[in-house]
Amino acid sequence: MSESRTDTEAVELANTAFYEAMERGDFDEISDLWLDDGEGGISCVHPGWPVLTGRGEVLRSYALIMANTDYIQFFLTDVKVSVLADTALVTCTENILSGGPAEEGAELGPLVGQLVVATNVFRRTPDGWRLWSHHGSPVLAESGDDDDLDGADDAPDDA
Amino acid sequence: MSESRTDTEAVELANTAFYEAMERGDFDEISDLWLDDGEGGISCVHPGWPVLTGRGEVLRSYALIMANTDYIQFFLTDVKVSVLADTALVTCTENILSGGPAEEGAELGPLVGQLVVATNVFRRTPDGWRLWSHHGSPVLAESGDDDDLDGADDAPDDA
Numbered sequence: 001m002s003e004s005r006t007d008t009e010a011v012e013l014a015n016t017a018f019y020e021a022m023e024r025g026d027f028d029e030i031s032d033l034w035l036d037d038g039e040g041g042i043s044c045v046h047p048g049w050p051v052l053t054g055r056g057e058v059l060r061s062y063a064l065i066m067a068n069t070d071y072i073q074f075f076l077t078d079v080k081v082s083v084l085a086d087t088a089l090v091t092c093t094e095n096i097l098s099g100g101p102a103e104e105g106a107e108l109g110p111l112v113g114q115l116v117v118a119t120n121v122f123r124r125t126p127d128g129w130r131l132w133s134h135h136g137s138p139v140l141a142e143s144g145d146d147d148d149l150d151g152a153d154d155a156p157d158d159a
Numbered sequence: 160m161s162e163s164r165t166d167t168e169a170v171e172l173a174n175t176a177f178y179e180a181m182e183r184g185d186f187d188e189i190s191d192l193w194l195d196d197g198e199g200g201i202s203c204v205h206p207g208w209p210v211l212t213g214r215g216e217v218l219r220s221y222a223l224i225m226a227n228t229d230y231i232q233f234f235l236t237d238v239k240v241s242v243l244a245d246t247a248l249v250t251c252t253e254n255i256l257s258g259g260p261a262e263e264g265a266e267l268g269p270l271v272g273q274l275v276v277a278t279n280v281f282r283r284t285p286d287g288w289r290l291w292s293h294h295g296s297p298v299l300a301e302s303g304d305d306d307d308l309d310g311a312d313d314a315p316d317d318a
Binding site: 040041043045047048049050051053078080082083084085086087089091092093117119121123132133135136137138139140 | 199200202204206207208209210212237239241242243244245246248250251252276278280282291292294295296297298299
């Protein structure tokens with residue numbers, strides 16, 4: 001029981017490290033946190049994007065995002081961790097505040113708020129928990145509490 | 160090597176079964192394909208929705224979607240399967256054609272096309288591969304081929 005509690009805590013730390021690396025624009029740390037390709041093809045979906053697969057494509061997307069982001073902060077809520085053997089599933093809500101590069105003379109570009117939900121899959125490795133998959137998507141429908149599922153009437157149909 | 164090829168094929172079949180059950184509106188089959196709660200908390204994100212967790216919340220969402228969908232068809236493309244021990248990661252593009260309940264007197268509601276990308280996580284169980292997580296999201300940015308990542312300039316910033 002304490003074993004699995006330790007696992008959950010370690011996974012949550014890895015998840016937090018991932019977002020803190022994004023906030024710092026630390027490309028090397030992001031690169032370290034993703035699983036090696038040999039251990040299972042990694043995949044990544046940024047909000048509104050198609051699927052990216054493999055370290056080349058995934059890491060290039062982070063380089064591009066970082067080049068176009070002067071400021072980004074994640075306020076994580078609803079973090080839930082589920083561990084089964086050597087795989088961990090994390091879901092969370094990313095309350096994002098970000099700003100692009102400033103116009104000439106300005107200190108910072110306009111700040112934009114975004115509500116994104118993410119599913120992050122981690123694998124246990126000798127070096128700690130590493131990201132196997134990240135899928136982030138914009139929350140378009142009304143959120144609200146658990147009893148609010150009736151709002152599903154207005155949501156898009158899908159599996 | 161043939162072992163892992165068999166795994167990949169079995170996972171792809173489970174993934175296809177999931178979408179075919181949606182097309183048939185087969186709630187019992189959908190219910191069977193999701194992992195039991197005891198084996199790790201399941202989670203589900205429909206396009207534009209917040210995160211749903213646990214069988215109660217997830218299955219209720221499918222009941223609601225099915226009640227509001229008279230017709231739905233999935234044309235899956237870019238299906239990629241990655242298996243690590245007892246966990247499988249599937250990414251695919253769901254080209255969806257769907258229609259809601261018909262108005263009085265009409266045969267079928269208006270058909271709507273949607274482009275959605277999904278990350279599906281499966282677990283190996285004695286009864287076969289079962290869904291641990293589904294995350295679907297609308298593709299908002301221009302898709303295109305792999306060399307089109309430069310379009311990322313216009314995409315939202317996120318981890």
